[in-house]
Amino acid sequence: MKILIINGPNINMLGIREPGVYGTQNYQALLDLVAKIAEEEGLEAECFQSNHEGAIVDRIQEAYGKTDGIVINPAAYTHTSIAILDALKAVSIPAVEVHISDVDNREDFRQISYAGMACEKRIAGQGIDGYRQAMIYLKEKYGKA
Numbered sequence: 001m002k003i004l005i006i007n008g009p010n011i012n013m014l015g016i017r018e019p020g021v022y023g024t025q026n027y028q029a030l031l032d033l034v035a036k037i038a039e040e041e042g043l044e045a046e047c048f049q050s051n052h053e054g055a056i057v058d059r060i061q062e063a064y065g066k067t068d069g070i071v072i073n074p075a076a077y078t079h080t081s082i083a084i085l086d087a088l089k090a091v092s093i094p095a096v097e098v099h100i101s102d103v104d105n106r107e108d109f110r111q112i113s114y115a116g117m118a119c120e121k122r123i124a125g126q127g128i129d130g131y132r133q134a135m136i137y138l139k140e141k142y143g144k145a
Protein backbone atom coordinates (compact mmCIF):
# COMPACT_ATOMS: atom_id res chain seq x y z
CA MET A 1 0.00 0.00 0.00
CA LYS A 2 1.29 3.42 -0.97
CA ILE A 3 0.74 6.36 1.34
CA LEU A 4 1.60 9.95 0.55
CA ILE A 5 2.26 12.23 3.51
CA ILE A 6 1.77 15.89 2.65
CA ASN A 7 2.84 18.72 4.92
CA GLY A 8 2.08 22.36 4.31
CA PRO A 9 3.81 25.63 5.16
CA ASN A 10 6.20 25.93 8.10
CA ILE A 11 6.06 22.24 8.96
CA ASN A 12 9.71 22.18 7.80
CA MET A 13 10.36 24.54 10.73
CA LEU A 14 9.33 22.00 13.38
CA GLY A 15 11.63 22.07 16.37
CA ILE A 16 12.32 25.76 15.76
CA ARG A 17 8.80 27.18 15.45
CA GLU A 18 6.82 27.68 18.66
CA PRO A 19 8.10 24.58 20.50
CA GLY A 20 5.47 25.10 23.21
CA VAL A 21 2.79 24.51 20.56
CA TYR A 22 4.44 22.14 18.08
CA GLY A 23 7.00 20.34 20.25
CA THR A 24 10.76 20.11 20.08
CA GLN A 25 11.11 17.39 17.47
CA ASN A 26 12.22 18.68 14.08
CA TYR A 27 10.99 17.88 10.57
CA GLN A 28 13.71 15.25 10.13
CA ALA A 29 12.35 13.47 13.20
CA LEU A 30 8.94 13.42 11.51
CA LEU A 31 10.49 11.97 8.33
CA ASP A 32 12.31 9.35 10.41
CA LEU A 33 9.11 8.43 12.26
CA VAL A 34 7.20 8.00 8.98
CA ALA A 35 9.99 5.80 7.56
CA LYS A 36 10.01 3.68 10.73
CA ILE A 37 6.22 3.18 10.73
CA ALA A 38 6.29 2.36 7.02
CA GLU A 39 8.92 -0.31 7.59
CA GLU A 40 7.13 -1.78 10.61
CA GLU A 41 3.75 -1.82 8.89
CA GLY A 42 4.92 -2.88 5.43
CA LEU A 43 3.81 0.36 3.80
CA GLU A 44 5.39 2.43 1.05
CA ALA A 45 5.44 5.98 2.33
CA GLU A 46 6.53 9.14 0.58
CA CYS A 47 6.73 12.53 2.26
CA PHE A 48 6.19 15.85 0.53
CA GLN A 49 6.43 19.28 2.12
CA SER A 50 5.81 22.64 0.54
CA ASN A 51 5.24 26.19 1.64
CA HIS A 52 3.30 26.84 -1.58
CA GLU A 53 -0.40 26.17 -2.00
CA GLY A 54 -0.18 25.46 -5.74
CA ALA A 55 2.67 22.97 -5.24
CA ILE A 56 0.48 21.07 -2.77
CA VAL A 57 -2.39 21.06 -5.29
CA ASP A 58 0.03 19.79 -7.97
CA ARG A 59 1.28 17.00 -5.71
CA ILE A 60 -2.25 15.87 -4.85
CA GLN A 61 -3.12 15.78 -8.56
CA GLU A 62 0.04 13.77 -9.33
CA ALA A 63 -1.07 11.18 -6.79
CA TYR A 64 -4.17 10.34 -8.83
CA GLY A 65 -4.14 6.66 -9.69
CA LYS A 66 -0.76 6.15 -7.99
CA THR A 67 -1.40 6.44 -4.26
CA ASP A 68 -3.75 4.45 -2.05
CA GLY A 69 -4.00 6.91 0.82
CA ILE A 70 -3.07 10.45 1.76
CA VAL A 71 -2.11 11.81 5.16
CA ILE A 72 -2.28 15.59 5.00
CA ASN A 73 -1.38 18.38 7.35
CA PRO A 74 -2.11 21.43 5.21
CA ALA A 75 -0.91 23.64 8.12
CA ALA A 76 -2.21 27.22 7.73
CA TYR A 77 -3.78 26.34 4.35
CA THR A 78 -6.16 24.10 6.31
CA HIS A 79 -8.10 27.19 7.24
CA THR A 80 -7.98 29.02 3.91
CA SER A 81 -7.54 26.71 0.95
CA ILE A 82 -10.54 25.70 -1.11
CA ALA A 83 -8.01 24.74 -3.82
CA ILE A 84 -6.55 21.98 -1.61
CA LEU A 85 -10.07 20.84 -0.69
CA ASP A 86 -11.02 20.68 -4.38
CA ALA A 87 -7.82 18.78 -5.27
CA LEU A 88 -8.51 16.17 -2.58
CA LYS A 89 -12.08 15.80 -3.83
CA ALA A 90 -10.87 15.58 -7.43
CA VAL A 91 -8.56 12.61 -6.86
CA SER A 92 -10.92 10.76 -4.45
CA ILE A 93 -8.01 9.15 -2.58
CA PRO A 94 -8.88 8.25 1.03
CA ALA A 95 -7.37 11.01 3.13
CA VAL A 96 -6.72 11.66 6.81
CA GLU A 97 -6.17 15.17 8.18
CA VAL A 98 -3.47 15.53 10.83
CA HIS A 99 -2.63 18.48 13.05
CA ILE A 100 0.27 18.38 15.46
CA SER A 101 -1.30 20.92 17.80
CA ASP A 102 -4.72 20.82 19.42
CA VAL A 103 -6.27 23.12 16.80
CA ASP A 104 -9.75 22.69 18.24
CA ASN A 105 -8.68 24.58 21.33
CA ARG A 106 -6.79 27.37 19.63
CA GLU A 107 -7.79 30.66 17.93
CA ASP A 108 -11.17 31.12 16.25
CA PHE A 109 -9.52 31.49 12.83
CA ARG A 110 -8.24 27.91 13.13
CA GLN A 111 -11.72 26.49 13.70
CA ILE A 112 -12.56 25.99 10.05
CA SER A 113 -10.90 23.24 8.06
CA TYR A 114 -11.56 23.23 4.33
CA ALA A 115 -9.25 20.29 3.60
CA GLY A 116 -10.93 18.38 6.40
CA MET A 117 -14.17 18.39 4.40
CA ALA A 118 -12.51 15.94 2.00
CA CYS A 119 -10.91 13.81 4.72
CA GLU A 120 -12.56 10.87 6.38
CA LYS A 121 -10.70 11.19 9.65
CA ARG A 122 -9.04 13.93 11.66
CA ILE A 123 -6.28 13.53 14.24
CA ALA A 124 -5.27 16.64 16.20
CA GLY A 125 -3.25 17.41 19.27
CA GLN A 126 -1.24 14.19 19.31
CA GLY A 127 2.08 15.74 18.26
CA ILE A 128 3.92 13.93 15.47
CA ASP A 129 2.46 10.63 16.70
CA GLY A 130 -0.70 11.74 14.87
CA TYR A 131 1.01 10.78 11.59
CA ARG A 132 1.53 7.23 12.88
CA GLN A 133 -2.12 6.99 13.89
CA ALA A 134 -3.20 8.24 10.46
CA MET A 135 -0.96 5.77 8.59
CA ILE A 136 -2.24 2.86 10.68
CA TYR A 137 -5.85 3.94 10.17
CA LEU A 138 -5.36 3.92 6.38
CA LYS A 139 -3.58 0.58 6.48
CA GLU A 140 -6.30 -1.04 8.58
CA LYS A 141 -9.10 0.32 6.42
CA TYR A 142 -7.61 0.06 2.92
CA GLY A 143 -4.40 -1.94 3.18
CA LYS A 144 -5.74 -5.45 3.14
CA ALA A 145 -5.39 -6.40 -0.50
Ligand code: DQA
Nearest residue numbers: 073075076099100101103110
Ligand atom coordinates in the same frame (compact mmCIF):
# COMPACT_ATOMS: atom_id res chain seq x y z
C1 DQA B 1 -1.16 22.95 12.24
C2 DQA B 1 -2.21 23.88 12.82
C3 DQA B 1 -2.44 25.06 11.90
O1 DQA B 1 -3.45 25.91 12.44
C4 DQA B 1 -1.17 25.86 11.76
O2 DQA B 1 -1.35 26.93 10.87
C5 DQA B 1 0.00 25.02 11.37
C6 DQA B 1 0.12 23.67 11.91
C7 DQA B 1 -0.80 21.79 13.19
O3 DQA B 1 -0.18 20.85 12.72
O4 DQA B 1 -1.11 21.87 14.37
O5 DQA B 1 0.90 25.49 10.69
O6 DQA B 1 -1.70 22.37 11.06
